[in-house]
Amino acid sequence: MFEKYRNFSAEDFATDDFFREWVFAKRSDANIFWTKWVKEHPEKREEVIQAIMLLKILQSEENELSPAEIGNAIERTLHKIGKNNPGRISRTPPAYQKWFRYAAAALILVLIGWAGSKNSWNRANDPAGLAIRPGEDWLTYENTGQGERQVTLEDGSRAVLDPESSIRVRRQWHGERLVVLLGGAFFDVVKNPDRPFKVLTENVVTQVLGTSFKVATDPVTRQTKVRVVTGKVEVSARNKPLPGPNTILYPNQEIVYSQDDEVMQKAVVEHPVEVRKSEQREFVYEGVPIGQIFDELEKRYAVKIRYDRETLADCQITASFSNESFWEILSLVCRPVRATAEEKDGEIFIRSSGCRF
Incomplete structure (x- = not known):
């Protein structure tokens, strides 16, 4: 039965009931199966990630694009899909054909940066949940390229976005400096003891006063990794408080938080770098x-x-x-x-x- 997944495309995964039950965390057995399956089939990772993005977009309850913009974008995108992939959509089960046509358009809009230009993050793919409220003025920075993208924030702090990653920040910071992250990014934070700097992902909250560190969440395994380069950071689980105090990380330390196991593991990074560099090389x-x-x-x-x-x-x-x-x-x-x-x-x-x- 499960051999069929070897030949699945992104849209095939997105229309599969068992796959959707995993993405939306409705069945524990689906989570066990898909986590293992993706590890055993790394060649399908790209299609799986695209399908996850697709489903997250469709889960949205609202869209900031106007109906006219949506209609025009869909028509252009569907024309492009049909031209480059003749017959591809027709293989989708009939009950999902109309559903997928609009979903595919939404996915491509995100990948080419359309949604980013409209600041169209929504509740479905907002890992901060209530952190982003309707009516607030937010800026979205996306990296749709293959290399890293550097962004300078309001206070002078830097964020270097991994490919296929995004951050969202308030247009003007009042009090704490809050960044909502999808994917992975390296942060070099300007020190300000009176204004804590927080990075929120789906799983963890990372808080610093001034330091440089990397945060990344794997969309497939749902593991979040926080790695410190300089200074120190405090890491805590977002949804459920863990027993004991929050984890404090120092340079060349990292934590890996697993949402499935609700376990936060602390370790020395794979490639430690010198914190106190010396001109002496021998x-x-x-x-x-x-x-x-x-x-x-x-x-x-x-x-x-x-x-x-x-x-x-x-x-x-x-x-x-x-x-x-x-x-x-x-x-x-x-x-x-x-x-x-x-x-x-x-x-x-x-x-x-x-x-x-």
């Missing part, structure tokens, strides 16, 4: 205590490295490093003393029996 150590290297790594990368100083007191090492990454240096330092480095909750733990042989 680091030479001759017979120095191994703890000294751990301490210097911690300062350079702002990643907490925990080890037993007494156990490693007799361990010395001679080595030099130049272009090695954080993880490579850590591995090379641990190897001679038969130590291991374990990452847990955004920190590094060194395990060793010491050097008293």
Whole structure:
């Protein structure tokens, strides 16, 4: 039965009952199946994302385009669809033909930036929910290209949008600085302790005073990842408060929040970058205590490295490093003393029996 999905197009997915039950979270078994299926069929990811966007658009209860604009846009778009894909729409089940013709037009309008030019975000694809209220004056910035797009906000903060991503901000900020994000973006925030900067996604709220960080939500897995480059941020779940305090992230740390499991996992980023950069590019150590290297790594990368100083007191090492990454240096330092480095909750733990042989 499920083999048919291998040949599905975006419109085929959008008209499939089981697929729609997953998108609108009506059945837990649909969520389990589709999350696994998309991971096993990465070649269909683009069609799946387009179908999700399509359904979100159709879920809208209102549209800011006038009826005349909608009609003209649909006619032009349907003509283009028919010209480039003869017979494509006719394969859609009859009950959905009219429905899909209008849906396909709406999808293409979004992809080419029409909706962005009209500030036509709606409640259906607004992850902030009540954060965007009718009558308020909002600006929408979309990236419909294949590369990144940089946007300078009212206060001088920068947002670098990933492809197929959007942000929405109030035309004038009063009090807190609120950004609603669909997709992924890197933020470089101007410091202002009196005006917190918040980024809202469907799953989490990220609040900072002044820092640089990346937020991204995967539309398929529904996982949100927050990664900090400089400063610190506070991350909390939007819909359900998690037990314990909110998660605080520091440079080179990230969290991954899974909406399905309602679990927030904290970790060291895959590629830590130097926070305290030095003009010195080669680091030479001759017979120095191994703890000294751990301490210097911690300062350079702002990643907490925990080890037993007494156990490693007799361990010395001679080595030099130049272009090695954080993880490579850590591995090379641990190897001679038969130590291991374990990452847990955004920190590094060194395990060793010491050097008293």
